[in-house]
Amino acid sequence: MITVLRIGHRISRDKRITTHVALVARAFGADNILIDSIDKKIEETINSTCNRFGGKFKIETGIDKRKVIKEWNGTIVHLTMYGDKLEKSIKKINKEKNLLIVVGAEKVPPYIYESADLNISIGNQPHSEVAALAIFLDRFLEGKWINRKFNGKIQILPSDKGKKVKSKVK
Amino acid sequence: MITVLRIGHRISRDKRITTHVALVARAFGADNILIDSIDKKIEETINSTCNRFGGKFKIETGIDKRKVIKEWNGTIVHLTMYGDKLEKSIKKINKEKNLLIVVGAEKVPPYIYESADLNISIGNQPHSEVAALAIFLDRFLEGKWINRKFNGKIQILPSDKGKKVKSKVK
Numbered sequence: 001m002i003t004v005l006r007i008g009h010r011i012s013r014d015k016r017i018t019t020h021v022a023l024v025a026r027a028f029g030a031d032n033i034l035i036d037s038i039d040k041k042i043e044e045t046i047n048s049t050c051n052r053f054g055g056k057f058k059i060e061t062g063i064d065k066r067k068v069i070k071e072w073n074g075t076i077v078h079l080t081m082y083g084d085k086l087e088k089s090i091k092k093i094n095k096e097k098n099l100l101i102v103v104g105a106e107k108v109p110p111y112i113y114e115s116a117d118l119n120i121s122i123g124n125q126p127h128s129e130v131a132a133l134a135i136f137l138d139r140f141l142e143g144k145w146i147n148r149k150f151n152g153k154i155q156i157l158p159s160d161k162g163k164k165v166k167s168k169v170k
Numbered sequence: 171m172i173t174v175l176r177i178g179h180r181i182s183r184d185k186r187i188t189t190h191v192a193l194v195a196r197a198f199g200a201d202n203i204l205i206d207s208i209d210k211k212i213e214e215t216i217n218s219t220c221n222r223f224g225g226k227f228k229i230e231t232g233i234d235k236r237k238v239i240k241e242w243n244g245t246i247v248h249l250t251m252y253g254d255k256l257e258k259s260i261k262k263i264n265k266e267k268n269l270l271i272v273v274g275a276e277k278v279p280p281y282i283y284e285s286a287d288l289n290i291s292i293g294n295q296p297h298s299e300v301a302a303l304a305i306f307l308d309r310f311l312e313g314k315w316i317n318r319k320f321n322g323k324i325q326i327l328p329s330d331k332g333k334k335v336k337s338k339v340k
Contacts, residue, residue, distance in 0.1 A: 020298035089214035128190035134301035156294035
């Protein structure tokens with residue numbers, strides 16, 4: 001089980017970035033996302049995507065992040081530009097255990113660095129938690145997202161020109 | 171030379187996503203980004219990052235996207251969830267030529283699909299142009315971003331706990 005924990009979400013400022021984090025979590029193979037602030041709008045957006053495009057991804061907002069971290073039964077990874085090298089760190093993760101991936105917004109409190117089993121950087125340059133999560137999941141799941149089936153009501157078929165959409169929606 | 175062309179940028183709605191697109195372009199190995207709408211704020215943000223963290227990445231906003239596409243001397247790739255498979259498409263790109271990577275916001279006009287030499291999907295699920303660009307550059311440059319040197323005034327050193335920052339700024 002792979003869970004993404006999005007912390008420091010501010011509804012007005014972060015709504016689109018957090019939506020992208022959630023969509024990336026779903027598309028690249030996580031099972032669910034937990035978001036610290038209550039945000040019904042983002043729940044609706046993600047649930048609507050799941051409803052149309054398939055899969056069993058779950059979203060929950062307004063969770064107590066300290067409690068989630070404290071009670072986590074498995075490995076906790078924190079993605080940060082200050083973290084240790086990706087290739088080296090990823091080998092240390094036991095794939096048999098549940099994995100919690102913590103993804104912060106701008107300021108991350110020190111206890112997150114301390115509580116994580118591994119602080120991992122996707123390069124040490126400033127970029128994006130959306131990209132960091134995608135690259136991390138890509139490496140961790142060895143690129144398997146590319147063949148993942150979601151069996152949604154809407155399926156997009158690969159096409160070099162134009163749009164090929166297979167829809168079970170009447 | 172790798173250029174990212176960000177189209178459909180709406181200043182208020184997209185500022186953070188477009189900033190992430192630009193930071194990903196820089197961190198994952200593109201040379202510059204062109205943005206269709208004029209946005210001085212985003213120019214400042216990215217120039218400030220380049221000034222502190224190094225590298226030669228350039229940003230230009232308020233460009234004429236039709237002109238850029240029409241006059242492009244090289245290959246044009248458009249990243250879209252409707253596009254063709256990544257592994258198959260990426261092999262078709264001539265690495266000796268200049269590359270223009272078009273990254274849209276929500277609605278992309280049909281002429282973009284038609285003008286692109288390749289419409290490429292990073293999976294056919296909805297997710298994020300930020301993630302799509304990161305994964306595309308990762309595959310296209312064969313993961314070389316990870317060892318790229320930027321020689322900035324500020325350098326973040328990999329660290330498992332806490333933050334290690336080497337700064338030439340007084």
